[in-house]
Amino acid sequence: MRELLAALLCALLLPAHAVTVRDDLGKSVSFARPPQRIVSLLPSLSESVCALDACARLVAVDDYSNFPEAVRHLPHVGGIEDARVESIVALKPDLVLAPTSSRALPRLEALGLKVVALEPRTLADVRRVLLLLGPVLAARDGTQAWQAIEAELAQVAHSLPPAQRGARVYFEVSSAPYAASEASFIGELLARIGVRNVVPAALGPFPRLNPEFVVRADPDVVMLAEDEANAPLATRPGWQSLRAIRAGRVCRFTRAQADVLVRAGPRMAEGARLMVQCLAGGWRDGGAPR
Template structure:
């Protein structure tokens, strides 16, 4: 007479136990780039990304549809352009982020809004890839967190494309002295940046030593003394190179070996993420003179 209610109660308890076991089976604990231990109890379904390379990594792992908002500079893959954009590194709009009701916020460690997001109780994972090894590490962190994609397969694809680009480099151009300008002040990519690491793997020589920091601000005279054979620069900054004091004597300008790349190409080059293989091919094309206008910077 009492078997029905008892059986129902047992089933309810069993269901609760199974749900708990399922949650426990997914629960992962990761350490972010601030050294904080973050426990993720279930795969996030509403993600806000505040860094383009993190946005691209989520998508490379097959979780693009879980993004509900991105920073103002995330524009790849094209589908993210339709998402709400919530500001940049210095001016992320906290109210807009909260309104999206994320169950995970991915942000660089340098983001100014991190403390406020945490105060509001939002789950935040701070990751900021700066070197090639960081790109692999971020993939390996996000793969289990998202329970999506194969991080090792994504990394192997990146690494394979870099190797293909390196084999494409003509032996005669190995050792070419290269200057990569990332800002017109000028700021440059040094040997200790991920761009510098790519140049090493391609067999080129970066004129900016790593001891100056990954992306140091340079005295323009430094570049004149280093006399690069190839200059890689944003298309908008290329016309003014020849007007900088002494730069008309730089080998790259005298020989017309200035690779002026457009905004989309600069995005590929400047993001430590899953498109680094494409960035390696871009660098080789610039060094070979097959990309950019090859002008003399004036």
């Protein structure tokens, strides 16, 4: 009888937590209790864990995760192509969050680790990841976290000066040049704040463009996510004639700002705010939006 009472007491004290989720590879993963030792192998997933108030449970992250500040001091265990599996195993995680494109996935699973593969690429994906991880982590409600993001995003969109609504924007993610099209997460943000992307969705999310494409598009504003010291944009063939170049409507984002902008994660409203600051007159060729 004493043993039965003890078992009943334990059952009452321990919260019920039987959760099964389906990841982006269609694999079902079950949890008997909230994971306490988490390894994240994608910056947007690391940020999602923190947005759900479970940052303290991260025991390692990928080489590019750098937000919030606490994440910088964790062990870094590689990236999509070179995740250090031995180091991950040694940390004894009860959950590994990995992108679907990670080459380490088969090996991590073969070694018996519980892996959830997620790779957010769109606004809908960000919402889905938060709603999926919320019950798994049992910290902050994923729906609540998403609603807070949506509310902030709506507020940011409302702050765009009316004169800038419908402005035609070219957003360059690297100087190859690779651009963010309408189909990308960045393109979705541009649409949400009320401006137009000159790169159509038909070209794919992040197409490599011939510089002549931008000349023909002749955008009102140019946004650059790369902060390296590039040659002046006017030296690119034909670019000296662009209205954005002639008027100085160019924003070069800092590396920290670019991290916010190019990650499909819970800081999307902050990324939208950077765009609005640029469009509201914060452009400085060679400098970040004020």
